[in-house]
Amino acid sequence: MARRSPKIDARPLYEQVREALLQRVQAGHWPPGGPLPSEPALATELGVSQGTVRKALDALAQAHIVVRRQGRGTFVVEQTPAHVLFRFFNIFSDDGVQILPDSTKPRVTRARANAHEIKHLALAADGEVVRINRVRTHDSAPFVAETISLPCDVFSDLAKCAELPNTLYDFFQRHYGQLIVCADERVTAVVARAREARLLGIAKGTPLLRIDRIAFGIDERALEWRVSLCHLTAAHYLARLG
């Protein structure tokens, strides 16, 4: 970076390069799946060595923001349904096979955010949300009741969509330029109340797994709050630690 801004650098060079590239990705400077300039090109443009660019790109690759392919180049991650399910849908049958859910037709509404939504999505007191309600099925049997809340200021016209795909995060990237990069999931055990029992075709009082997910974009903004009430038979939620 020519002569790095007078003195106040503080963070290492490769961090600054990472930041610069991150901002360009987020600004849509390169389209989803599109190639970044080569390492030597970025190095000369930014006035640093290729090794420094490499370290920055490796960090972005580890954060799943970019993918590197030897002999081809470095590309902005392009979410696909398979990719999204693989990374974010952590329910496996007890014999170890990942369960790939389908979705029924969702109900999409727009409303003032309630207290929970304001908290989880860091909205203003008068913020608005889009709510999606749907049931997910496996082998045509319902097993998850989902309620999804999205901030209206980002996903404004989503309430007007006629159809929604089974996986949303690839859709978010294509239509809103929002790349979901990480999420927190909070898991508890609850019992089915009347509404869930009806939706899932089970008896009231059946134990369910409740998963509260908050998903974050590149800038670490909370972009989705999703509550999944899961009726798991011979299946489980899988977390890998370490």
Next chain:
Amino acid sequence: MARRSPKIDARPLYEQVREALLQRVQAGHWPPGGPLPSEPALATELGVSQGTVRKALDALAQAHIVVRRQGRGTFVVEQTPAHVLFRFFNIFSDDGVQILPDSTKPRVTRARANAHEIKHLALAADGEVVRINRVRTHDSAPFVAETISLPCDVFSDLAKCAELPNTLYDFFQRHYGQLIVCADERVTAVVARAREARLLGIAKGTPLLRIDRIAFGIDERALEWRVSLCHLTAAHYLARLG
């Protein structure tokens, strides 16, 4: 490595260095918390450049097998109770504070492994296990009923221990040289049966979170199968994805 074995190298150099260092750690070549040789020393000893050693050590640090401290050196990870809870106990109160459990006096027995234990711990058909049963408390209130199974061939004399600490993994490292580095946790919702209801002081039929953990050592061998039945009030299991 002087002249790398004629031709059959296949894996990159830094991977081979990582492997070599990993084996020394596992063999107890350096004690828990003990320093490894400096980067230049390892580089000359192994006949590779310092940059290659660095890349191998960085990988070991990322896997929590080694910790690097600028100005001090590189050290074998030394498990501590705080460290173990921080990494492996993922229950948080709903206001976001991690819950730090205590333990009641455990019951320790030795037995032939049952079918589940044989499967989860990859034991021979006639393998033996040590079983630990205990209840964990928070603010003196019981909230987790734990059943832990360990392979006897590794933890042979554990059944004879009079006292067991609250956190086991630091104990495993000190007394058996076994460093737990990662784990899979399978989470489901169940209802309390008579035994759990009695242990946790709750009504039969209360929904519980069941966590099946399989913990792995450096060589990726399964060293523990732990079932935790958790009665969570205003608390949850937290998983971070991404």
Next chain:
DNA sequence: CAGTGGTCTAGACCACGTG
């Protein structure tokens, strides 16, 4: 002060994918 890991550079060569 000497020694450690952390950053940064420059350049060589390799493995891969495409034309």
Next chain:
DNA sequence: ACGTGGTCTAGACCACTGC
């Protein structure tokens, strides 16, 4: 054949730690 990222090297300087 060419350009890409992947590996490996060598050496400089910085930041931190402990004596």
